[in-house]
Amino acid sequence: MIVARMGSSPRGKQWEHVEEVEGLWICRDFLSNHEQQELIDDIEAVESWFTNPNENQAMRFGGLPLWALNLSALVHSCVLEEQLSKRSKILAREVISREPLFDQMIVNSYKPLEGIGAHVDLLRFEDGIVILSLVSSRVMTFKSCEDGSRKVGVLLRPGDLLVMSGEARYGWTHEINTNPAQQIWDGVPVPQESRISVTLRRLCRQN
Ligand SMILES: O=C(O)CCC(=O)C(=O)O
Numbered sequence: 001m002i003v004a005r006m007g008s009s010p011r012g013k014q015w016e017h018v019e020e021v022e023g024l025w026i027c028r029d030f031l032s033n034h035e036q037q038e039l040i041d042d043i044e045a046v047e048s049w050f051t052n053p054n055e056n057q058a059m060r061f062g063g064l065p066l067w068a069l070n071l072s073a074l075v076h077s078c079v080l081e082e083q084l085s086k087r088s089k090i091l092a093r094e095v096i097s098r099e100p101l102f103d104q105m106i107v108n109s110y111k112p113l114e115g116i117g118a119h120v121d122l123l124r125f126e127d128g129i130v131i132l133s134l135v136s137s138r139v140m141t142f143k144s145c146e147d148g149s150r151k152v153g154v155l156l157r158p159g160d161l162l163v164m165s166g167e168a169r170y171g172w173t174h175e176i177n178t179n180p181a182q183q184i185w186d187g188v189p190v191p192q193e194s195r196i197s198v199t200l201r202r203l204c205r206q207n
């Protein structure tokens, strides 16, 4: 499993801060094409539900499967490397240093033309949420909860990792609107093929 090998040696990745949305970061090419395919193979091998064409979502709480633990370790090392080398503030200290970093994962499998409605992730999840995009691209739209006219689109390509924290996690909704007018990037329609995403989060602790 190649993700496991990479976990210990992050390699200077390209991080972008989405200026309009505080706390929204994208790591471009977080996984190479080859690594993406290996991850998809791992997911499909372990998660038998994924081969059932009627299932489009799988969730795991508590014990993450090995592939998700490896992914989580890679997120940890890449965020930390960027924060230490560039002083970027991707995740707050208490988030990046918590253990485990994530304990819940959800895999969403989208058919061509499928998206997801506008939402803020449930408050039972802590701050600091990441989404890995696989297989094909989509435009994800963020809308300010305070001022719905403030809209920001981001292009999520296969291999890209999105990180939401603070304002981006609590103060903006995110959605994938598959209305063709919403799936245009740089004036060019984004082909709406099948897509897989992996979301990693951590459940709030009960006192
Ligand atoms: O598939 C995606 O990129 C988004 C998934 C999402 O927002 C969620 O599961 O809460």
Ligand SMILES: [Fe+2]
Pocket (backbone or CB within 6 Å): 119, 120, 121, 174
């Ligand atoms: Fe979400």
